[in-house]
Amino acid sequence: MPELPEVETVRQGLRPVLEGARLERVEQRRPDLRFAFPDGFVQRLTGARIEALDRRAKYLLAHLDRGDVLVMHLGMTGRFEIEGGAVAKRPGEFVYAPSADPKHAHVVFETDGGARVTYFDPRRFGFMGLVGADALATHPWFAGMGPEPLGPGFNAKMLAQAFAGRRQPVKAMLLDQRVVAGLGNIYVCEALHRAGVSPERPAGEVSKAKVALLVTAVRDVLAEAIEAGGSTLRDYAAADGALGYFQHRFRAYGREQEPCPKDGCRGVIRRIVQSGRSSFFCAECQR
DNA sequence: CCCACGACCTGTGGGC
DNA sequence: TGCCCACAGGTCGTGG
Numbered sequence: 001m002p003e004l005p006e007v008e009t010v011r012q013g014l015r016p017v018l019e020g021a022r023l024e025r026v027e028q029r030r031p032d033l034r035f036a037f038p039d040g041f042v043q044r045l046t047g048a049r050i051e052a053l054d055r056r057a058k059y060l061l062a063h064l065d066r067g068d069v070l071v072m073h074l075g076m077t078g079r080f081e082i083e084g085g086a087v088a089k090r091p092g093e094f095v096y097a098p099s100a101d102p103k104h105a106h107v108v109f110e111t112d113g114g115a116r117v118t119y120f121d122p123r124r125f126g127f128m129g130l131v132g133a134d135a136l137a138t139h140p141w142f143a144g145m146g147p148e149p150l151g152p153g154f155n156a157k158m159l160a161q162a163f164a165g166r167r168q169p170v171k172a173m174l175l176d177q178r179v180v181a182g183l184g185n186i187y188v189c190e191a192l193h194r195a196g197v198s199p200e201r202p203a204g205e206v207s208k209a210k211v212a213l214l215v216t217a218v219r220d221v222l223a224e225a226i227e228a229g230g231s232t233l234r235d236y237a238a239a240d241g242a243l244g245y246f247q248h249r250f251r252a253y254g255r256e257q258e259p260c261p262k263d264g265c266r267g268v269i270r271r272i273v274q275s276g277r278s279s280f281f282c283a284e285c286q287r
Numbered sequence: 288c289c290c291a292c293g294a295c296c297t298g299t300g301g302g303c
Numbered sequence: 304t305g306c307c308c309a310c311a312g313g314t315c316g317t318g319g
Contacts, residue, residue, distance in 0.1 A: 003312060034295070034314080058313080076312050077297080104297090123296045125313060168289065177314085184312055231312085275291060278310085 002074045004058055004149065004182035005225035009244060010080060011055045014117065017082055018062065021111035022049045029106050034075060034127040044068060044130055045109075057145060057181035061136075068130045071141065075125025083116045146180045149218050154180050156212040163203040163211065170206055171199035171274055174218075183218065186231065186253045189280050191217040193252040193262075198286040199279040200272070224249070252280040260285060 002010065026045045028037055038044075049065040062070035072078075107119040107128065119126075131139050146162075147153030162179045163170070173179050174188045183191075192199050194217035197210050206214070225231060230244035247254075251261045252269055260267040260282035267284025 006312075073313085075296095075314085121296095122298065123311090125295070127314095166289090172290085175313095186312065276293085 002058065002078070002230070003184035003187050004055075005187070005222055005246065006230040006244065007055055007058045007060060007074065007182075008226050009230035010074070011053055011060055013082070014060075014080060015053050017111060017113060017115040017117060018050050018109075019053050020050065021113050021115070022047065023109055024112050025108075025110040027108040027110075029108070033106060033121060033124045034073075035129070037128060038130045041128070041130065045070065056142065057148065057177060058184070059141065063133060067133050069133050069136055071129045071131055071136075072119075073127050073141075075121060075123065075127065077123045078119065078121040078126035081118045081120065083118070084114050144178050146176075146178050149180050149182050149222055154215065154218070156208070156215050159215055160208060160211045163206055166203040168203055169199060169274060170197060170201045170203045170214075171279055173203040174214075180218070182222075185277050186250070187218070187221055187225065189253045190221045190251060193281060193286060194221060196262075196285050196287065198283070199274060199281050201287070252282065255280060 023045050024047075026042045028042050031037065044066070045064070048068070050062045050070075051065055052063045054061040054063065058073060060072040060074075062072070064070060101120065101122075104120045104122045105118050106121055106124070109117040109119075111117070119128075129141070131141075136142055147158070159180070163173060166173060171188055171192060174183055174191070175185070189199070191214060195210060195213040197206060197214060225244075225246040228244055228246040228249065231247040231250075232244045255261075255269045256271040258269050260269055262282065262285050265282060265285040267282040269280055269282055272279050272281075
């Protein structure tokens with residue numbers, strides 16, 4: 001999936017066509033993605049106006065004028081394409097060529113601004129739901145969710161507290177959305193490399209100083225990735241079709257057997273598997 | 288509580 | 304070229 005920076009990039013790409021727009025037509029082309037669509041999904045959206053398009057962790061939140069929130073998660077391979085509307089370069093010119101892959105086009109939104117926004121998701125790990133705005137915080141998707149990593153709630157004090165006494169590897173703790181919400185495999189690997197912390201280190205054994213470095217590393221890598229428009233992985237492009245470039249700045253992720261890029265380090269990036277997922281790190285400078 | 292593992296689902300890339 | 308396996312950004316549930 002898109003991790004937080006990619007979801008944020010998608011949000012920024014969709015805002016000009018969705019914020020303030022009324023949904024004139026909604027097409028739901030299958031009964032489910034990862035989960036079934038809610039009853040009356042199309043009917044509850046058709047005619048509604050999107051007042052704001054927000055993000056919480058890796059979720060997109062479209063606040064509707066009817067009091068519902070359209071909640072969208074992109075899973076691993078979810079993406080949007082925009083045609084027409086405010087971002088069209090010229091009348092009739094598509095910003096993003098119509099997809100050659102219609103079989104994975106699962107949801108289509110058409111706005112009163114003339115834009116068509118199509119959701120594609122080959123693996124269908126993504127999902128969409130409608131939640132009452134007043135019930136968002138207590139909804140199972142959000143209740144117990146940790147702080148935003150770029151917000152004030154994520155800091156050395158709270159992270160040290162979360163790590164205290166835990167023998168779980170620090171990598172697993174950072175992937176746990178209850179600890180901090182929005183990190184995924186790539187940016188955790190990157191943050192651990194920047195902070196010089198081994199992904200295998202038991203969380204409770206990470207020193208206070210390293211915890212502080214981790215907080216800074218997480219914030220920095222996410223901010224830089226957002227600035228670069230996210231990372232273009234195999235299935236992902238920004239919502240407006242632009243390609244993110246941050247993947248070229250990965251220091252550890254996907255760089256198995258390459259020399260460690262840290263200044264003065266002579267190590268080599270290794271790949272190990274932790275709970276079924278690849279971790280890339282340098283055993284020389286990450287302890 | 289911890290952790291490993293499988294499930295969900297499809298596509299792609301590498302090795303042979 | 305073809306086939307098979309490993310692997311892919313996330314989340315959820317089970318069982319030891």
